[in-house]
Amino acid sequence: xxxxxxxxxxxxxxxxxxxxxxxxxxxxxxxxxxxxxxxxxxxxxxxxxxxxxxxxxxxxxxxxxxxxxxxxxxxxxxxxxxxxxxxxxxxxxxxxxxxxxxxxxxxxxxxxxxxxxxxxx
Amino acid sequence: xxxxxxxxxxxxxxxxxxxxxxxxxxxxxxxxxxxxxxxxxxxxxxxxxxxxxxxxxxxxxxxxxxxxxxxxxxxxxxxxxxxxxxxxxxxxxxxxxxxxxxxxxxxxxxxxxxxxxxxxxxxxxxxxxxxxxxxxxxxxxxxxxxxxxxxxxxxxxxxxxxxxxxxxxxxxxxxxxxxxxxxxxxxxxxxxxxxxxxxxxxxxxxxxxxxxxxxxxxxxxxxxxxxxxxxxxxxxxxxxxxxxxxxxxxxxxxxxxxxxxxxxxxxxxxxxxxxxxxxxxxxxxxxxxxxxxxxxxxxxxxxxxxxxxxxxxxxxxxxxxxxxxxxxxxxxxxxxxxxxxxxxxxxxxxxxxxxxxxxxxxxxxxxxxxxxxxxxxxxxxxxxxxxxxxxxxxxxxxxxxxxxxxxxxxxxxxxxxxxxxxxxxxxxxxxxxxxxxxxxxxxxxxxxxxxxxxxxxxxxxxxxxxxxxxxxxxxxxxxxxxxxxxxxxxxxxxxxxxxxxxxxxxxxxxxxxxxxxxxxxxxxxxxxxxxxxxxxxxxxxxxxxxxxxxxxxxxxxxxxxxxxxxxxxxxxxxxxxxxxxxxxxxxxxxxxxxxxxxxxxxxxxx
Numbered sequence: 001x002x003x004x005x006x007x008x009x010x011x012x013x014x015x016x017x018x019x020x021x022x023x024x025x026x027x028x029x030x031x032x033x034x035x036x037x038x039x040x041x042x043x044x045x046x047x048x049x050x051x052x053x054x055x056x057x058x059x060x061x062x063x064x065x066x067x068x069x070x071x072x073x074x075x076x077x078x079x080x081x082x083x084x085x086x087x088x089x090x091x092x093x094x095x096x097x098x099x100x101x102x103x104x105x106x107x108x109x110x111x112x113x114x115x116x117x118x119x120x121x
Numbered sequence: 122x123x124x125x126x127x128x129x130x131x132x133x134x135x136x137x138x139x140x141x142x143x144x145x146x147x148x149x150x151x152x153x154x155x156x157x158x159x160x161x162x163x164x165x166x167x168x169x170x171x172x173x174x175x176x177x178x179x180x181x182x183x184x185x186x187x188x189x190x191x192x193x194x195x196x197x198x199x200x201x202x203x204x205x206x207x208x209x210x211x212x213x214x215x216x217x218x219x220x221x222x223x224x225x226x227x228x229x230x231x232x233x234x235x236x237x238x239x240x241x242x243x244x245x246x247x248x249x250x251x252x253x254x255x256x257x258x259x260x261x262x263x264x265x266x267x268x269x270x271x272x273x274x275x276x277x278x279x280x281x282x283x284x285x286x287x288x289x290x291x292x293x294x295x296x297x298x299x300x301x302x303x304x305x306x307x308x309x310x311x312x313x314x315x316x317x318x319x320x321x322x323x324x325x326x327x328x329x330x331x332x333x334x335x336x337x338x339x340x341x342x343x344x345x346x347x348x349x350x351x352x353x354x355x356x357x358x359x360x361x362x363x364x365x366x367x368x369x370x371x372x373x374x375x376x377x378x379x380x381x382x383x384x385x386x387x388x389x390x391x392x393x394x395x396x397x398x399x400x401x402x403x404x405x406x407x408x409x410x411x412x413x414x415x416x417x418x419x420x421x422x423x424x425x426x427x428x429x430x431x432x433x434x435x436x437x438x439x440x441x442x443x444x445x446x447x448x449x450x451x452x453x454x455x456x457x458x459x460x461x462x463x464x465x466x467x468x469x470x471x472x473x474x475x476x477x478x479x480x481x482x483x484x485x486x487x488x489x490x491x492x493x494x495x496x497x498x499x500x501x502x503x504x505x506x507x508x509x510x511x512x513x514x515x516x517x518x519x520x521x522x523x524x525x526x527x528x529x530x531x532x533x534x535x536x537x538x539x540x541x542x543x544x545x546x547x548x549x550x551x552x553x554x555x556x557x558x559x560x561x562x563x564x565x566x567x568x569x570x571x572x573x574x575x576x577x578x579x580x581x582x583x584x585x586x587x588x589x590x591x592x593x594x595x596x597x598x599x600x601x602x603x604x605x606x607x608x609x610x611x612x613x614x615x616x617x618x619x620x621x622x623x624x625x626x627x628x629x630x631x632x633x634x635x636x637x638x639x640x641x642x643x644x645x646x647x648x649x650x651x652x653x654x655x656x657x658x659x660x661x662x663x664x665x666x667x668x669x670x671x672x673x674x675x676x677x678x679x680x681x682x683x684x685x686x687x688x689x690x691x692x693x694x695x696x697x698x699x700x701x702x703x704x705x706x707x708x709x710x711x712x713x714x715x716x717x718x719x720x721x722x723x724x725x726x727x
Binding site: 009011012013014016017020021024054055083084085086087091095099100101102103104105106107108109110111114115118119 | 165360365725
């Protein structure tokens with residue numbers, strides 16, 4: 001059975017590219033348009049992994065990670081930030097919040113897939 | 122200082138004019154950031170379709186090649202090679218048999234020629250018998266009453282003479298029939314051999330060439346898998362480039378938002394300063410800041426617009442490259458499978474024609490064999506008929522012998538008067554001996570012919586059965602092979618045709634999609650308009666107040682908003698320039714990287 005991965009990003013074109021890359025590699029994808037949308041969906045649905053942007057309206061990536069880690073259904077899933085942000089301080093915040101990894105955009109599909117394979121074991 | 126010679130009101134008016142330049146620029150940048158999303162989404166949808174279709178084409182090419190290089194084709198090649206050897210052996214055997222048959226027929230012909238002598242003997246005997254019959258009649262007439270019994274004898278002799286004449290004529294007719302049959306058959310066999318030699322030579326040559334081609338196709342097919350893998354990797358690389366470049370829209374949008382934020386803040390300060398610029402220092406500070414902010418945003422916008430322009434070009438180029446690569450696969454597929462030459466036919470077509478020719482040659486050989494067997498049977502049958510006539514003549518000879526004996530007895534009873542009849546009776550007796558001698562000669566010749574033809578006939582019948590079975594088996598197998606090849610050819614043409622349509626359709630759609638992409642040109646034009654405004658503000662502000670060395674300090678608040686490394690690098694480069702440090706090219710610092718993790722410079726796993 002294919003693994004289910006959520007992509008949370010306020011950019012429709014980025015969600016489209018992430019979904020395209022994941023589906024081409026045999027993953028199922030669920031999309032969220034911002035942190036709040038993602039958290040609502042994650043409270044109702046079990047996924048295998050979360051890919052999230054940092055800067056999003058309503059709830060940013062750090063808030064989303066904290067919300068997921070505080071929840072029950074997806075508490076232990078790998079969470080990888082997928083963002084234009086490359087600042088080390090921000091990375092530190094992400095790590096502290098419970099992020100598993102950090103990918104700075106633009107990503108190459110093969111990089112994303114390699115990271116997913118690594119964190120999903 | 123320029124500032125000193127300018128009046129405060131003129132400078133305040135400048136601030137107003139800058140605000141009037143910046144406000145529409147902000148609106149333009151907002152439109153740029155929001156308007157392009159749908160176009161990128163559309164390109165993204167097409168990318169997914171193109172990728173799927175590209176994968177389908179590679180899959181179809183692989184499927185086609187696997188058909189041509191599959192187990193069936195390997196078996197077919199092997200079987201055809203064996204059949205060629207069998208056919209060569211068969212043809213050599215057929216040629217040897219044909220040669221032997223011709224020799225036999227020539228021997229029969231030669232033996233038939235030897236019949237001439239005994240046949241002439243029969244004619245002579247016939248003539249003599251008729252003369253003896255006449256003489257007997259004359260002599261018996263002269264003797265009157267005494268010779269009356271000889272008249273019947275003379276009539277019997279005459280009757281036997283007619284019979285000998287009839288039988289020998291029948292033998293001569295049959296001999297002529299055989300001679301004609303043999304001559305015709307030899308001519309036919311020689312003509313067939315000549316024709317077969319030409320056909321077989323050409324067919325074997327063509328079939329051999331096509332088998333070589335089939336083997337070459339198999340070899341090429343083995344290499345083709347690598348070609349498809351390489352092309353697929355290149356397509357994947359192109360798609361990867363497109364996916365990376367597609368993200369530039371989001372990045373540019375964020376950069377534009379940062380530029381807009383900076384310009385909005387400046388615009389607000391320009392409005393406030395018009396009211397509150399009571400002293401020269403405040404006015405001077407806002408003029409310097411306007412120059413610094415606009416110079417920095419000019420650099421940021423220039424970089425962002427350039428990145429977007431480059432990204433869209435990369436997207437277009439790579440999508441076209443995907444279509445081009447599939448064209449390469451299609452062409453390579455046609456070359457590899459040998460499916461297209463100048464006439465549009467495939468090697469399978471040519472091989473099918475070759476196999477049809479082979480079938481024709483085998484059929485011709487079988488027919489020639491059957492003809493020869495029929496001829497041999499006909500020879501044997503005719504010889505049997507001749508032998509029957511000879512037996513009849515032999516029986517006639519016995520009857521003549523009895524007549525001669527009877528004549529001698531009667532002549533002795535007649536006494537001296539019948540002496541002449543006794544002489545005639547002796548002559549008749551000699552003729553019966555001659556008849557026996559001649560029939561023995563003919564029988565000897567016929568026995569010779571019979572022996573030769575019987576040997577050939579026995580061989581022919583045996584070999585006919587074997588070769589007939591062999592040819593029938595070969596022909597049956599060739600029919601199956603031809604049918605398989607036909608199906609394979611049909612399937613190959615069908616897949617190739619579909620492949621061609623897919624590639625043409627993909628190429629057309631990619632061209633149509635990419636030729637309609639002008640988002641980069643439009644955004645560049647919009648960005649150029651904004652850049653002109655920013656440059657104008659920079660030029661005018663610097664004319665009033667030169668750039669400050671406190672650039673970085675003054676614009677520290679901006680650094681906090683940056684999310685991208687490129688933004689920070691551009692900021693840093695300008696700051697260094699303003700503070701008199703060694704300059705670093707903006708493009709270079711924007712693209713520099715320091716990390717080199719396992720998954721790439723931009724990946725960190727915690």
